[in-house]
Amino acid sequence: MTTITTILFFGVAYGMILYLISVGLSVTMGLMNFVNLAHGVFAMLGGYATVTFMNRYGVPFLAAVAIGCILVAALGFVLERALYRRLYGRSELDQVLFSFGLILVAVAIVRIAWGPLAQPMRLPDYLKGQVEIFNVTLPAYRLVLVGFGTAVIGGLWCVFDRTLFGARIRAAVDNRAMAQATGINTSRLFAVAFGLGTGLAALGGGLGADILAIAPAYPLQYIVYFLIVVAVGGLGNIKGPFIAALAIGLADTACRYFVPEAGSIFIFAFVFLILIWQPRGIVARR
Amino acid sequence: MRFLKMRTPILRQHAIVGTLAALMFGGLAPVSAQTVKIGVILTYSGPDAALGEQIDRGIDLFTKLHEKDLPPGVKVELIKRDDTGVNPANAKRLAQELVLRDQVQILTGGQWTPNAMAVAALTKEAKVPLVTMTAGGSAVTLQSPYVVRTGWTLWQTSYPLAQWAARQGWKKAYTAVSDFAPGYDGEAAFIKGFTEGGGTIIGSVRIPLATTDYLPYFQKIKDVNPDVVYVFNPSGPQATAFMKAFDDIGIINSKIKLIGPLDITSDDELPNMGRSALGVITLGQYSPAATRQSNVEFVAAWKKQYGADSTPTFFAVAGWDGMHAIYDAIKAQNGKIDPDQTMKLLHQWSDPNSPRGPIHIDSAGDLVQNLYLRRVEERNGHLANVEFETIEQIGDPWKTFNKQ
């Protein structure tokens, strides 16, 4: 029984990290219809910011993550206005090439600045070790991850469903032209949403730095997982990717425990089957 | 312009042509027989560049310090090429170019087993000696009669460890290795040694190289509660990730013992592992903390050249010893390299004073060396692999069990 609980728990933690990173991608892709492969870059930068502030300046963990978020969100905002915006009408190939080029540039810069090795993540002492809950021993770090992740996700859903800003985004996703016609400044909305999306990615990157190691190869290594969450979850909404990320996190974890010989084969086969069944994703908005 | 328009006397024409020809052929002239060209194929780019850099530094340090030992008139030229990582096709092509275009007389490097295998297959046809430095697969030296190694094999670092583990009275073992060929070698070696010593293997897992989250695998290990876990990973950042995961899951502070070959507590990663690594026992051929005189001098020379913060690892020593073997072969032949003679010399090469202790190359081309049992302890405020027991002069056990 404890085995099942533990697997559930690990799967949820992993899924949450995937979700935090990928939700921004789903929203911005749904909004701008832009294939942005470089989304992992922002998660990576959030991770680098977090570990640098922690290791070099002794900033406490959660504060470092927060700073990382803000910095990366600002960067995302600027990049959207300066670069991304020029490519909105372009062909898919151009967008793929552009975002791939962005990945390469980011990887190079990060490599020059921080070196080719993964960044050491020194968790504060209160996050190390184990905690016992209802007879199950769980790693403290993951516990905090799940707790914090739930809070953030809850907050996100509130913003999306209950605020004017969220409503505007949903409107622009559904029908950009109409939204513009009703007076919503969609281009500014995009920039803000992009900043928000990249900030969330940075949050995921920083929080999850212990699970997804922060190294120059980060965006290339994990891009397929982020894309899977978004494609399976559906574009332009925030609930679909949540279900997708949790499903992937749980399935992957269970597989590793029970059938490790299958490796990652299971995940990809699983994704194929789901997408053949529902090509638009499980919660399609369009 | 006027010079050319004038009818130049025949003599001047000849002089012009002659000068041009001399310049051309001078530029293309084969190097003098006294410059030995050595092709070095390592990984200088990508996430594994740090490992390649270690080997490269070992090579450079040796050549710098021992240049004066070469016979008069003999020079060594190192031609370095980047295989960009585990990429056998690249390595093979680079080796081909080095042999055909640059006319190297000796090849070295051989950082990864797949790359070394590809290059070794080439040497059979091309008849160029290959001194492979850190590729750990046992089969590399079988690919051609022109291959020797100065590193180690997984069987070498895992089989004696398994025997030692069985002698400690541990009965139940679990193996957790990274899912690639050296991992399979290590797994097979450990299983054989441990079961021969009377123990049982209660489970085995092969963890994919691209894994990000190890906890599910390690949870299973914790659930079945072995006495000891044999671990292997490709060193570097993965070693740290493994250690952290073991700590997170609670295996570190439990009664379960962690052992493995030296890759899992690589010295450059120890600072990152932190206290999780304390007490882990590994079997390896080299630790920079070793107190033998030859090592003390080596580490001092290293730090002088590369900075006090830099530490040589077993990768660096493989490069150092490899160059040593090559230099000895060059010296013995006075710079005139004959492939078969070189191989004969290499197969008989020995160094009683390497930083890792006495070593020599055996008839199979493998390096026979001492292996040391080490425990991670705190020394002078930081972590080190401290040697506590020596297993003398082990070759590659796999060759013993698979006599050709």
Place this chain on the structure above:
Amino acid sequence: MSGMAASSVAVEHIPRSGVWLAKVVPWIAVAALPLALPGYEPLATQVFVMILFALSLDLLVGFAGIVTLGHAGLFGIGGYTAGILSVHGFTDPLLTALCAMVTAAITGLIFGIAMLRTKGLTLLMLTMASAFLLYEIANKATGLTGGEDGLQGVSFAPVFGLFAFDFRGKTAFFYTLAILFLAFAFLRALIKSPFGWSLRGIRENDARMAAIGCPIILRRLIVYVIASAFAGLAGALQAQSTQFVALYSLSFELSGNVLIMLILGGSGRLYGSFVGVPMFMLAQDLLAKQDPANWFLGQGTILIGMVMLAPGGILGVCQRGVAVIRARRRA
């Protein structure tokens, strides 16, 4: 995309023999490479293999409008087929190359049926996932493929029983060049055929093509299968010329690299591959030597710069340059 119309419309009057010469002479010049630059045959052979691979990708990306980041999957399948056959005793190069093409085509068919019903991000992601899936399978099936170690013991019989594959690489050079020539001739004929034109139509506006009765999904599937076959052929050539097959042939990195090579030269123009591949490999050789970060930086900046300023790659730039010159001449 904007440059596409220009190539298909204006045809200047150049004497037939002149055009024919301009097209054949480069091939003859390249075939004479071993005389001018001995020792460069292995590199040249690699370039030929990559050109063939890029050509097969051009069919998808440039002509059919199917963007894929998983094309290496088919390349690798071809390579492993040829390699595994040779390890088990079937060593005739031409036969194994044919088998590789067939296997890759079948793989392309299976994946294509599953994937080509989707579009946009989903399709892109599925192409990536398909290659990752194949990579993982090859990685796990170490008994068959050698896993990370690569496939050992690959060796092929002499071509036609006469020309052996040796480490000097001369046989591989001419063999690969010849097959590249034949493949190119076939693909060119395919592009100029009505089928080829319908592909371009589908790429530009598939709704209209459907309206005039063109079976879109079927056409896309057919072109995917053909592209897969040629990618598999390239993979087999790689295995035969290097006598080795490794997991890299199935990797995401290779899929990305070949796409960049193609785009550099210009997609949608068959000659783009001939320009982009050597430039990429040359640049890689130069830039990656000092510091790999420089190479990534260079690649990335060029990609971004190209998308922003020079879509259509080098040939696109050339084409626009020629158009400008012609316009000035007429004025």
